[in-house]
Amino acid sequence: MNKQSDGCSPAEQEGVYELLPFILNPSNIARFEAGKVIIGDRRAYPFSKSFVTCETVDEVATAIKDMVTQGSGPWLCAVHALRIVASKHVLAASDSPKKLLSELRQARDLLVVTRPTNTAIRLRLDEVLIKATDAINNKQSADESIEASIKQILQGIYDDYAIRARAMAELIENGDGILTNCFGEAGFILALAFAARDGKKITVYTPETRPYFQGAKLTAPSILEIGVEVNLITDNMPAHIMSEGKIQKYITAADLITVDGHVVNKIGTFQNAIAAHAHNIPFFAFAWGRDDSKVVRDDIEIEERNPAQIRLALGTPTTIDSINARYPTFDITPPKYVSGIVTVHGILSPYTLNNYQTW
């Protein structure tokens, strides 16, 4: 991480906490409070700002599977869930360290399988558990260790968001029309906020993102909240808007990026990237952590969800039950359609990622 020479962190220097919209404030995403994990319910937003409270690890796992949260939400819920286990052992001091470790590992295993494509859950859980194991072995509080790990991770993350968002914001030009897909999280939203604060007039087009409408529910209201012009469109419109000359950049988050430069993100990202390429519009994707187990395309398992969801819109049937459906959740954009990966090192060619140990 590139800390600034004056000792102020990049996130503090950019004032990100004042710029972030409600839904992206970390304490609104997920927090641990009085033995429970409180999760911001993204299914209810933007109509209400409500929370789901989980008292057990099972409840957290169910909430993650039930799409209460997404993006960076799942792993943050997962690491907070470890505190449900650890905080109880502080109270029950007679328990053996071995039993605590075993319970933490059981919780980890339960949480890891909630979302196969979301590798951040596993990475963050293991990162926190290594330190917690050290603490236990040194007869220190596992709960305090986990709490400190989460705080440290969040500080690092918001510094990273600030650095990446600044790199992307520098490429945004006055008058740009920007297409996105699904919900680009804090990196994307902060890039827009920085560009707007720098005096650039921009307009964002956000596809609604079927079947869960994250674009309509999360992205568009967040962009409105930071004071940038936003237009909601349906998922079949991006190429037409491009043909009108209204899009100058296509920018998304990424659920994961392979070491050889394939961008895995919410379904639709790929076809928008092909259309952008055909219209000479560059595509930039925000990286989030190098995963050495995902080197090439074949290392990616695309999550296929319950196809019954495709026959529903906000719970109402769109067709009769006897119709078959498919529900791939993510797609893979090969590096030939990717103009740049937004990293802490700046915006990199997707073909050069292997030159960097971390992104």
Place this chain on the structure above:
Amino acid sequence: MNKQSDGCSPAEQEGVYELLPFILNPSNIARFEAGKVIIGDRRAYPFSKSFVTCETVDEVATAIKDMVTQGSGPWLCAVHALRIVASKHVLAASDSPKKLLSELRQARDLLVVTRPTNTAIRLRLDEVLIKATDAINNKQSADESIEASIKQILQGIYDDYAIRARAMAELIENGDGILTNCFGEAGFILALAFAARDGKKITVYTPETRPYFQGAKLTAPSILEIGVEVNLITDNMPAHIMSEGKIQKYITAADLITVDGHVVNKIGTFQNAIAAHAHNIPFFAFAWGRDDSKVVRDDIEIEERNPAQIRLALGTPTTIDSINARYPTFDITPPKYVSGIVTVHGILSPYTLNNYQTW
């Protein structure tokens, strides 16, 4: 029209009326009965098979605007609506021919503006009105003339459907996966039915087609009804399904095709065509009538509907009302992405359409 040498029309020879699913039977699309126009309500299908009854030309115009029907429905409703006017004048024999003609022209002008992109409404109304005017001038029944014109047009259309569908079916191979967009009407559905009857095993992927879900509501149930395997997907999935190797052909209808080969069809057609091109998948579009007023791309006016519809899914809000939206109804696929135009002359290059006086 190429009538077969045995005197049997192509539609009869192919047995199209037995193959057509409920929604595509012409009398279920729109009919004139006892002074009223009865319109199959595609908004209610596939959950119920209900009809909207219109007693006045105004009511028909409103029904067309309200999307009660689409595809070939609007012009069929419009020409039947002329009979509401003409049949009353049979009853009121004292009315002057001048007054009847004037009322028919008023009705025509009201009906023409219901859907700016749907040129078939104007073409069919004018075709019927020329003959009705002749009848009136020859002191014959305008209503009988309109009835006969509609019967003749429908016979011609279903012969044309049979010829075009046969041409397309011949190109479909055993094992093909086929992507479509929106609702391809009788030409597309019959091509599938012919291929299946010829013993070819095919699988169709149909995007749901936001914001009105015609793919979910009309296309998927129609394909199921003719006994062909169908998978519903959301509008952001086509390129991903292509990348799995599951699509061998992309086939759609067209609301209009310019003389220089631009395909105007439901929004999403264009981006699927770009993705198909990137995956070496040919794109075929069913032509429906040469329109000499639409020669080049600039002759096309893309209908922009009420953006409030984009913030709704089946009437339920997907986001808050303060979010701006865009609602272009159609898009334009340039000929470079079009592999063939399905016409009564067979499947033509989009660059050669001007060589043919009719398609």
